[in-house]
Amino acid sequence: MPQATAIPSAPLVALRGVGKAFPNGTQALAGLDLEVRSGEFVTLLGPSGCGKSTALRLIAGLSEPSAGAVEWSHATDASQGESRIGFVFQEPTLMPWASVFDNVMLPLKLKGALAATTAERVETVLGRVGLAAFRHSYPRELSGGMRMRVSIARALVTEPQLLLMDEPFAALDEITRFKLNDDLLRMWQALRTTLVFVTHSVFESVYLSSRVVVMAACPGRVSSEVAIDTPYPRDRNFRTSADYAAYCRGASEALAQAMAAGGEP
């Protein structure tokens, strides 16, 4: 039984006719419509320069759309919405001068959370990403995969309603990437959060998400959507199944179409 896809729910956040032009004249996005429903795992898939990351930054409120609107469901007003977001960047983006523990505690510190509960929450989330033993290490002393785990732990420590991930595993080797894919799925299910994940890997998008949104470039917009109905939990068997291969073929074709439709960057 698919857990997330079967429940039709109101969108948690919706981009309506969103456009984004940068001061240098680049039209990164135009007429982008995207609804993210509660509990979904949505992947934005597209060629580089199609505005995937820009869309993510708009959802996070890190930049303002130049056209259209980003609408949050009435359950989360705008100010609360901001505090309900976790963001994982392409690089781990850790503070090199702070220990793993302090890095993960940062969002709580900045929000002024009560000291009594913060340590406990940090310990819990570090346990979840399997780094409890490394709490006193510095980022410099960790491998690339471990650093990314710290980054994910930091995003999860506020228990966000919406987790935004911008090609988080692009720089990792395949073995580490597969491992983190599985861990991410497990955490997503355990925490029942909503996830928007940006990638340029067809295989990663199909493996992870309940819905793949294919984007075209120049200007960035939604080209098509592919629903991945395979129920969770997914594991290695899914990776080698005929279903997976078929979904990948479908997504690849959708991507090829999007690239044919997109302008030259």
Add this chain to the structure above:
Amino acid sequence: MSARASINERRDRALRIALPIVVLALGLAIWELVVRIENIPPYVLPAPGLILRTLVTDWALLAHSLLVTLITTFEGFLLAAAGGVGLAVLFNQSRLVEYSLYPFAVILQVTPIVAVAPLLLIYLPQHAAVLVCAWIVAFFPVLANATLGLHSVDRNLADLFALYGASRAATLWRLKLPSALPYILGGLRIAGGLSLIGAVVAEIAAGSAGAGSGLAYRIAESGYRLNIPRMFAALLLLSVAGIVIFYLLTLINYMALRRWHESALDPSAR
């Protein structure tokens, strides 16, 4: 293979320490010999042995002067550190302040301090003038480096702080200042040597007014009295002071950054 490499490395390190010592000893020996063979009088060129003996016999006088100069240097350095970092933070927080004041910081820096010192001595009491000199020379590298550091914040980290609604103060304290720390420490390392130079310049300028007691004043005074061995002894103390200041600051730099910054990592731990 690796054992041989480590032996090579150890030999390399030993040579690095031994060679300058050998060169120094050779130079001193030749100097001593030339002075003795040519019978050069001490008021023209004192032999190294005589300089050392002067250092011992005049120790009470010279140690007092050394202390005076070191205190001035230290005070000037602290003012330069506080002023440089403080101004950099101010510039970082307000563009208007930066535009208004930065040109004057540059003017202070490029005007030769030797020319400024006599003027300062006219308008300020001597101790204050010496301090201001040390400060003027030393604060600019701190300011320039700290400004660079405060602007070199990881953009993603800045976004992260914005995402979690960090206040200006929190962003400065938890993000900008730590990011700038390696740059600030680099600036301080330069400032340490420069504040000694500033103190010496001011003392020399004041020396002709005859009211100082620092090492540079001793050098000027000994010059008038043709006490050349004492000039050399004071000079020796100044350069030792400079070396000690440099290595102390290098050590502080290392202690502060060794856990996380590329510049302070042990290359063999990689």
